[in-house]
Amino acid sequence: MTTLQNDFASFQIPTAGETAQIIGWLRNAGLDSLEVTAGERSFKIVLSPASVPATTAFQAPAPRPKGDEPVAVKSPYFGVLSLLRPMQDAPLAPVGSAVTAGETVALLSIGPMQISVTAPCAGTVAEVLAQTGDLTGYGTTILTLIPRHN
Structure with missing residues (x-):
C-alpha cells in the first residue's frame, strides 16, 4: 500500500467529482491508495486489488532490441530526477553496470x-x-542500455 501524507494549511475534503478524478489517476498510476492528513482532517482512498491494473502506466513495454x-x-512521467539510491550516495545504475528488465x-x-x-530490458x-x-x-531519455540477449 502506498501512503502519501502531508500537512496542508487549508486542506479541504475533495468533492465527489474530484474524488472520481483522483481514483482515475491512482488507477492509471498503478497505485492502490492515497492518504492526505492535515491536522485533525484526513482523506483516504483505498482501491480494491482487482481495480489496480497488473501493469502500471509508468512501466513502458519492453522494446524489441535489434x-x-x-x-x-x-x-515515464514528469518530475525531478534522482539517479541515487534513497538515503544513500550510491548510484542506482552507473555506466557499465548490468541491469535486469524491470529493475x-x-x-x-x-x-x-x-x-x-525501470529498465525496459536486460542490459548494460x-x-x-x-x-x-x-x-x-x-519521454526524456535518461540513460541508454546495450541489450543483453540470452
Missing part, C-alpha cells in the same frame, strides 16, 4: 511521491544522459 543497438530508458534505474519525485523508472548501462536534480519531462 542487435547491439542501444535502448533508451525514458522518463529500477532512476527515481522521479513528484511532490512527496516517488516513481520508479552504456551512457547516462541526465543528472540528479534535473527536471525531466515525459
Whole structure:
C-alpha cells in the first residue's frame, strides 16, 4: 500500500467529482491508495486489488532490441530526477553496470511521491544522459542500455 501524507494549511475534503478524478489517476498510476492528513482532517482512498491494473502506466513495454543497438530508458512521467539510491550516495545504475528488465534505474519525485523508472530490458548501462536534480519531462531519455540477449 502506498501512503502519501502531508500537512496542508487549508486542506479541504475533495468533492465527489474530484474524488472520481483522483481514483482515475491512482488507477492509471498503478497505485492502490492515497492518504492526505492535515491536522485533525484526513482523506483516504483505498482501491480494491482487482481495480489496480497488473501493469502500471509508468512501466513502458519492453522494446524489441535489434542487435547491439542501444535502448533508451525514458522518463515515464514528469518530475525531478534522482539517479541515487534513497538515503544513500550510491548510484542506482552507473555506466557499465548490468541491469535486469524491470529493475529500477532512476527515481522521479513528484511532490512527496516517488516513481520508479525501470529498465525496459536486460542490459548494460552504456551512457547516462541526465543528472540528479534535473527536471525531466515525459519521454526524456535518461540513460541508454546495450541489450543483453540470452
